[in-house]
Each structure stands twice: as structure tokens, then as C-alpha cells.
Amino acid sequence: MAAENTEHAARKDILRIATAGSVDDGKSTLIGRLLYDSKAVFEDQYEAVERASVGGDYVNLALLTDGLRAEREQGITIDVAYRYFATPRRTFIMADTPGHVQYTRNMVTGASTADLAIVLVDARKGMLEQSRRHAFLASLLRVPHLVVAVNKMDLVDWSEATYEAIRDEFTSFAAKLNVPDLTVIPISALHGDNVVTRSTNSPWYDGPSLLHHLEHVHVASDRNLVDTRFPVQYVIRPQSDDYHDYRGYAGTVASGVFRPGDEVQVLPSGLTTTIAAIDGPRGPVDEAFAPMSVTIRLTDDLDVSRGDLICRPANAPHVTQDLDAMVSWMSDEPLRPGQRIAVKHTTRSVRAVVKELQYRLDVNTLHRHTDADGLGLNDIGRVRLRTTQPLFVDDYARNRVTGRFILIDEATNATVGAGMLTPTS
């Protein structure tokens, strides 16, 4: 990273990336390459990798991403690892996730916060079942931007025809998945072609290098600035002499824009009032939008507590106890109809019962198994839940914040599932 001043850093934004792939696809090598070429790798780290790279003609950059002892011992990636690198244009947070089907839950976890997903394809093998699954999971989690990195192009002699065949096949598959933005880049992670700079090996390719694309992809329009949603997280009451009457509703704006003077409605009471003031980390602000953490003060003294939601009267979420959702199941103990479970949705926690499992989805073929009697570890299916209390929800496709929830086992307290709300059928 070049030297940069603080002013400049204050203007940069963050791009969150998820990568999925296995060691065989060259994923670790690609990440090592991005970290190394963007100078996010330090000398002491590089020396350790150099020492460990026994044999071979080049330093094994894949070792830069090794994490836990068990992973090094078994030569596999088990869990999501978070990596950080930056260029003068942008800061990147990369969720590095394993690619095999038995780690689907880790891929879902990594993709949950991502603005962009990178799916790796081995140019020699073309689009495999695994590549389809990775693209599907990215679309299920509504990651707005998808990059297919066609890797190991050096091993197919930089064949334009090979690249085009993979690109065309992926493009038609992505069209079925509602992927809004797809970019297909031919690379060699091992040698660095088209990773940071354009390669002379692919004169037929006129698109950007991978890093150039990551630096320039436009993410500002991905956010929902229309639907005003503010889940109340915590009530601030100083009870001090200076702030005797202060009562503020702290939380993170889920979507939309809030301004002092706005008429708002509080759910579930349905009462309306106006915003008196909004306090940000540095004092009062004129407007608040996602993902700002602020404290809203209301003109009227209403009974508002954690789990309530502030919105505009003319643009309110659905208030419902019936949830239809795609659920990614993450526990060894299967999900079954009739089961009781805890739901955490925004700042609201409720109990629920599984009313129906409509189908289990084969994540490789996208076939819907309507005869399924449960969801096992790493399965994905469409589920209907009935909650003990109403939730304030939107479809996940429209609102990634109010359209999502997690499922918690009430006996073990483990997080056992992730849900994305779909329109009620």
C-alpha cells in the first residue's frame, strides 16, 4: 500500500468480498496473489511462507492463507477466514470460505455480508457442479455482484475458445439465477496474469484485471434508500441531571433515509409521531441512512422498546407471524416439521414452530425434492414458520436486512440455520 494521508483514508469505502473454492481451484493461490501484489503481505509473513515452501520453483503463496493447526495438518480449509487488504482506491474485507459441499454453511456465512462474490473455475475442467453451487449460493444470499475467475489459463495455452465456452455457459446459467451483475475474467493466479494488471498473454481479452474490477465495481446503488426501516436496538436513558428527560432509541438504520421532522410510525403499536432529533457518533445529524448507527429521539413520549421498529406510515414492512423462507440448515440435528425453534430477526427474538417443509433443494442440480421429510446439515430448503409474536419483515430480495433471520436451537443455544424471506405463496 502506498503512503497515504488520513484525509484520503476517510473518503475511501469498503468492498466486502466472498470467495468460494477449494485448494484445487487455486483459490488460496489467488488470494495469496492479491494480498502479495497489493502489498498486504508483510516481510515476516512472506519469510515464513518462503521457509515452508519446500521444493518447487516458486514461493507457495497459498500458504499465506493457512489458518488453524488442523487446517495446516490436513491441508484443507475448514472455516471462514477474514482477510484485509487495501489499494489507494478502496479497502477490501475478504471472507475466504471453503468450497466443498460439506462446508456449504461456511460459504453461506461468508456470502451473507458480501457485496461481491468470486467463484473460481479451473479452465481445464470448465464449469463443474461445484461452480454452479457456488454461483447459486451467491444468488441465494443476494450478493449483488458475481465474478467468475477462470483460473489456470496458462494450462490451456491461453485459449480464447476455452474462455469463451466457459463464459457463455456461465452467463446462461447466471441468467436463471437472477444474478444482476456478472463478470468473467481469464486469469492465472500462479503467475499473476490479469490479477492485478492486464496480461499480455490474453490479447483477445479486453476486460479489466480482477483487482481493477474490485476497485471500480459500483456498489453505492446496491443499497435500499427507499424503505425506511429502523429496528430499535437499545433504549438510552441517561438518568443524569444534565440529561434528565433524554430518551433515545439507539439502533442501526436497516434501509431508507431518516431526517428530523419526518413523520414516523412505531411498530407494533402503530402509533405515529415525528423525529425530534437524530444523534450520530459525533452529535446531531441532518439525516441517517444505512448502515449508520444512530440514536433517534421522538417528539412524543411513546412506549418504545428493543425489538420495535420505526418506519414511515406510508411505507411500513409486513407485520406477520407467518414466515416463508429459504433456509440454509447448519446443524447435525435435522430440521423437521413440528419442531420448535428460536428466531432472531433484526433486534427481535421470538419463538416459532416449523409448520411445513415445502421442499429440499438439491444445491447442485437445483431440483426441488418435495418429498423431503427434513433438512440435514448443509441442506437448503423452503420452510414455513409460525412465530409466537409478529415480526416486521420485507422480502429478502428487496431488503437484505429486514428479510433475513437466524434460527437458534433453544436447548443448545447454537445457531442452526439462516433464513431468507420469500414472498408468501
Added chain:
Amino acid sequence: MTTPDYRLSQLETLEAESIHMIREVVAELERPVLLFSGGKDSIVMLELARKAFAPARIPFPVMHVDTGLNFPDVLEFRDRRVAELGVHLIVASVPEAIARGTVREEPNGSRNRIQTPVLLDAVEKHGFTALFGGARRDEDKARAKERVFSFRDEFGQWDPKNQRPELWDLYNGRIHLGESIRVFPLSNWTELDIWQYIAVENIAIPPLYLAQERDVVERQGMLYAVNEFITPREGEQVRRETVRYRTVGDANLTAAVLSTATTVDDVIAEISVTRMTERGATRGDDKVSDAAMEDRKKEGYF
């Protein structure tokens, strides 16, 4: 700092995310405590906690696991900051635990490992259910894999193979009696982010983070300033150098780096071009093995 296209800068984004995490803990867990050493990361974490609840006071105490090997500068800073904020400080003392016989001094003089039982005893004594720690994921490869809400069993142990999935910003703070959650609000911050935030927000830090002339000795390629815990050994040459501290750990094990940075902006300029990791450059205790941090964390370390 906001722009018309409703975009937050990277520091504003990180700040908002951290405040969300801190509030979530207070909303869901009964007895949180924030681990505050007076080091730069915990200073930023405490500042974020202040912002999360302003204008109310921070609704939990802070705790320092005092190894008895602290830089006096840092202890002084710790006490002053705590007094300014009106928060209650709990000190869990390693020397007292050694005197009581609950832990034993390690032969190499490092109290890094024996902090853990002292921490766990204090957690049990006060009944804390959530501990805020200032660890960052860019610090170490074991930390790169840890959750923001990191579940610990009744012995404070971390099980890296059995972590709760953590999706979106929906944190799971549910625990049974005796269990606890370690929370890392600075998970996604890098060393440079911390310094830039200190600069932008004009946050006070202990003076040893800035360059001063000090008497130093060189050990295994690292520069240690002579102080009450470090005395020159036979054959070691004491020399005068201008150095600053990049991390603040125990005074007997934390090395300084050559520097001319006398302001926070100077520090940022130096860090932007440095080619060594923070811990690699300054911590004698992390050089033990490739998995030193992972092993300590499994035992209940921060």
C-alpha cells in the same frame, strides 16, 4: 463527513459496525465487562463504547488484567481515562495471584500465559457473561478465523472447530449459566484503521506510542528500551536511539521500533510503508511457534 450519495467512508463504516456490536451485547447479555489495558486498541474500543451510549455513561465496568509488568506511562493513562469517563475499573492482579499461589511464574519471565487463569478467576468472581476484547483479525491467523461473538465454555475455552455460524450482523448471545461470550468489536479494523481513527477523532494515547530518545539494547534483532524491567545483560551494548512502541504489552517483552514519528500523522505515514507485522516486529512472546496464539486462545486467552 457524509457525501450526497449516501456513502460512508471506511472509518465511518467500521465505527457504525462496532457500535452496533457493542449495543447488541448490552441488550442481550447481563453482565458485560470491557478489557482495558491502556493500549491503543482498547482505547479505541472504549471510545466506541462511549459513543454507543452517549449521552449516558458506559453501562458496564472495565477490567485490566495487570501482569505487574506494565509501562508506568500506560497505567497512568489507564487511570486518567477511566476517571474521565466515570467508569468503574476492576484490576485483576497477576502478582497477587502469584503471591496467593494460584499461578506460578514461568521460567522465561513471560506472564503472557499465566494471565489467562487470573482473567478466568476474575470473570467467575464477578459473574461476567460477556468480555469485550480489542483483538483484530488482521493481527494473527488464529484471530482471522474467530467470530465477533466468540462462544466460550465454562472453562473459558475457545473451540475453533466448533464455532457458531455467524451470519450478517445477527449475533447470537445466548449462553447457559457459567458460559460466556468474548466479543471483538474491532474484528474488521486493521492497524492502519486504528491509527487513522485516532488521528481523525483526535483520541488521546499514552506518549510512548510516539518517538522519543531512549537507551536501548538489542536482543534477537529487536530493540528493547532499558527500564525497570529490562536491564542490560552481560555483553549487551546500551545505545541511544529514537524509538516508539508499536504495540504495548508487558514492559519486559515488548520491543520498540526505530522511528522519527512525533505525531500521530507521522506514525500513520510510517505504518503505511512498513513491511513487518505489528506483533512480528515487537513481541518476543509470539515467536514461540506458528500456532502460539491459537494454543493460548484455546486455553481462554483474550
